[in-house]
Amino acid sequence: MNRHRHPVPSAPLRHDDPGLQPERTLLAWRRTLLTLIGVCILFLRWIPPFGLMALLPVILSLIAGILIQIGLNARYRKSARGMTQERVAPPLREVVMLGCTVMLLSVVGVIAVVSG
Structure with a gap:
């Protein structure tokens, strides 16, 4: 008797968007990553x-990238479900976090160029 359970692949989420909006959004976030x-x-x-100070933006970029990757599948499922219910909430938290990351990376870059 085989006691190991094999996960059953989940059925793809169906939606009626001929333009495949959830897929486009997923690809856009992957390009951002x-x-x-x-x-x-x-x-x-x-x-x-610049020495070890240059690791700050590297670490910041990696953390932001990891958070984006972690949220991609959940974001896709949420968007596909929203398409079937005709109500999709904007990813406000993710957009604000990404905007803050870009702003912080820009500030670090300007400080490095001015001080260098």
């Missing part, structure tokens, strides 16, 4: 001239 990874790599180049 890739951009944050690119920013993180660019900030790694700052380590030789």
